[in-house]
Amino acid sequence: MAEPILEVKDLVKHYPLSQGILFKKQIGAVKAVDGISFELMRGETLGIVGESGCGKSTLAKVLMNLERATAGQVLYKGEDISKLSGAALKAVRRNIQMVFQDPYTSLNPRMTVGDIIGEPYEIHPEVAPKGDRRKAVQDLLDVVGLNPEYINRYPHQFSGGQRQRIGIARGLALKPEVIICDEPVSALDVSVQAQVINLLEQLQSDFELSYMFIAHDLSIVRHISDRVGVMYLGKMVEIGTDEEIYEHATHPYTQALLSAVPVPDPAARANRDRIVLEGDIPSPANPPSGCRFRTRCWKAEERCSTELPLLAVPSLDGAAAHLSACHFAEERVLTTV
């Protein structure tokens, strides 16, 4: 297997909660990301799934160093980038780029497409010398399937899918090695989503990119990912290859999540084994003790409230033997069609 390009070790991001106007004192913290470790290999796509509030977007921001990590390390090719600043940070950021969820708010409406895609070159002039920039931007437009003549248009002249292509072109401008996609297709119409997914896959093989693909649509994540990580309340609860997660999930939360996804096949309606979870996600400011999923879990016992389950390989056979953070990890036979 290829070597890891990004290594995340015990990453923590807490947002302090303070009280008082003049004399602010910290009364707690929102534990958005609370001790996450994983590796992203060169050329692979790692899907991250989880419900809103589980910390997946915060994770992306911390990896990009848009938010400072509270603790832990992010190693890019062996170098810890979580504490870098100034010129060193700028140099690393060239190699890690991001594609945002909302193509309507992530593009400046007063800038032309050429300026938006070319802006990264202002910060990293070494990538494209001044005279070549227009040409470079036109090439990028061509790469993402837009007409290079559109270079002087404004974002409002494009549809949602086309705007997302502009966002992708901007992400590609500095020839990065890692692209973090935060819900890149969830704001798009169904018939346009497939076009953008195909484009991302095409670019990955053309430019040998590594993707971290954050999404809540589990079928799209399965399609595009080599490995998938499942997050719940700031923790990674299970991680493995797409087959290990989708066919041999051992964590109860993953099982519930998978069973809750509506299947686009009415024939499967009758014989589906659906786990409907009770209640909502607890607040990340005050997460349950022990296992964070225990308040909604049907397997929870005394031990779950006292002992935090570690992300480890359970002693199970075959594909079930992958990282899972549950004291009672076991496969559940889901009814298939």
Added chain:
Amino acid sequence: MTTVIEKQQATDRLAPGTPLLEVRDLHVEFKTKDGIAKAVNGVNYSVSAGETLAVLGESGSGKSVTAQTIMGILDMPPGRITSGEILFRGQDMLKMTNEQRRQLRGRKIAMIFQDALSSLNPVLSVGYQLGEMFRVHEGASRKEAKAKAIELMDRVRIPAAKQRVGDYPHQFSGGMRQRIMIAMALALEPDLIIADEPTTALDVTVQAQVMDLLAELQAEYHMGLILITHDLGVVADVADKIAVMYAGRIVETAPVHELYANPAHPYTEGLLRSIPRLDQKGQELYAIKGLPPNLLKVPAGCAFNPRCDKATDLCRSEIPALHQVLDRNGAELAGRKSACHLWKETLHG
């Protein structure tokens, strides 16, 4: 007093299968500064008591505008109903006076909106907003209304309803707020509920809870349900029949099983093919080419023709009628219609 109303409503319940709502050849347009946008161009569909009709379409397909017109909450102007009929239990609602329509709204037809946070009033407690239904429509006292509100919150399974009746919308989670919206729609036990993307803003585990609740309550009261969505998964889970909309028209209607097994319109076929399937991993996904049309300049002929692989000259010049779909032996397939000149090739080819 309340018991009298309950009894009256119980006898007024329609038997499952009774025709409830029929939309006939509805046209709605909007005046914009760039011209007239034809949002709905001749929509026909019907719902019976106890039935779930899913209206499937992308943004701009006219699915929500149709719903707002049925509900009578379309902004006019800029909107304008140019022709058509909406029959509710045989009576054309478009010919009713505002007062008559107000009587139906909430009591007979209720709506659930996508975004519960912006649909609820942030400065009034949920109990007050739920109770309003009873105060306004049934002249209930404050005390009665509050008791009713608690009962409703219990029915949609909001924990500790008695303690939470005085809470404000921001104090509830997204799933709980959507339950309150459902409770509000159910309050007067209407015959028909229109749910416009009721779970789009929710997470999948919460979506499952809310859809289950809706299905259960529907079965209990034999309500008709119009479910507006773009999610092919949700539709497959709950719908009895489906109407697929594109650029303001119904392009295909069919019972749910038949539509997924064997679509008769290239747009439906394209949508179904673009869902990632297990055996396609590592391959390119099927994608419908191009973009949804601009409603100010809908293509001539079939609106889908620029994106269709099968399009012929006929498709580029003539708008296809909604054809009755026949099987290979020429027998009519019940409830199946397709607005495609080439439906035979699509269905049987």
